[in-house]
Amino acid sequence: MSAAALVGSAATGREDAWSDIDLALRIGSAAEPGDVSARWTARLYDEFEVAHHLDVLARGVLYRVFLLADSLQIDISFWPADRFRATEPGFKLVFGTANTPTNPAPLDPDHLAGMGWLYGLHARSAIARGRGWQALMMLDGVRDQIIALACVRHGLNPHHGRDADKLPSELLDELMRARASTTDDHELRRANKLSIEALLREIARHDEALAQRLVMPAEALTF
Structure with a gap:
């Protein structure tokens, strides 16, 4: 290991009682990444009460996420020497x-808009097939895309809802009203209609021409 860095809230002075620990490690060019990650994993299990861990792979980097018995999250990422760098502030x-x-x-x-109507399509079919829980999940997906689009528009962090609470209260109130409170068919159809309408309005704020092309299929999604 030739370098290490703190990432996330600890690196920006925003750490609080609910923050996890994020550590990025630069693996020496002669080291085997699998061996390095295995040694770190064994050490954490030996020295701390680790309940479980999971791996996330992205762009050649292994992110190993540990859950401790007291619910503390520790993220250790293992970077090849030629990739180790800051990718965020x-x-x-x-x-x-x-x-x-x-x-x-x-x-x-444009991609977020596409994901929005794709979730909308699956929400409609789930409602029509009487699959209430699937419909709820798909409607959540529609809302996630609306939030991401709005964050992009307002210059906020659009990833994982990190800045969602900074969005204008009018938009958040609108999205709250569009949430389904039960898996009842009538309630799902109500939430679906409001969600698709909100999606179309947000798309229009980015691309009016695209929103116009989506008017007809959007109406079909709110059967």
Whole structure:
């Protein structure tokens, strides 16, 4: 290991009682990533009350997420030497050096719009088939895309709802009204209609021409 960095809230001075621990490690060019991650994993299980862990792979980097018995989350990412760099503002070197920082690619509103109507399609079919819980999940997906689109528009972090609470109260109230409170067919249809209408309005704020093309299929989604 030739370098390490704190990432996330601890690196930006925003750490609180609910923050997890995020540590990024630069693996030496001669080291085997699997061996390094295995040793770190064994050490954490030996020295702490680790209940479980999971792996997330992204762009050649292994993110190993540990859950401790007291519910503390510890994220350790294992970076190949040529990839170790800051990819977001929260990055504070503990020792060693890092490559030139990069900025994450911004979310594409067109893609978010597409994901919105795709979730809407599946919400409609789930309602029609009497699959209430699936419909709820698909409607949640529609709302997630609306929130991400709105965050992009307001210059907020659109990832994982991190800045969702900073959105205008009018929009959040609108989305709250669009939430289904039960799996009752009438309630799901009501929530579906309001969600699709909210999606179309948010798309229009980004791309009026696209919103106009979606008017007819959107009406079909609110049967």
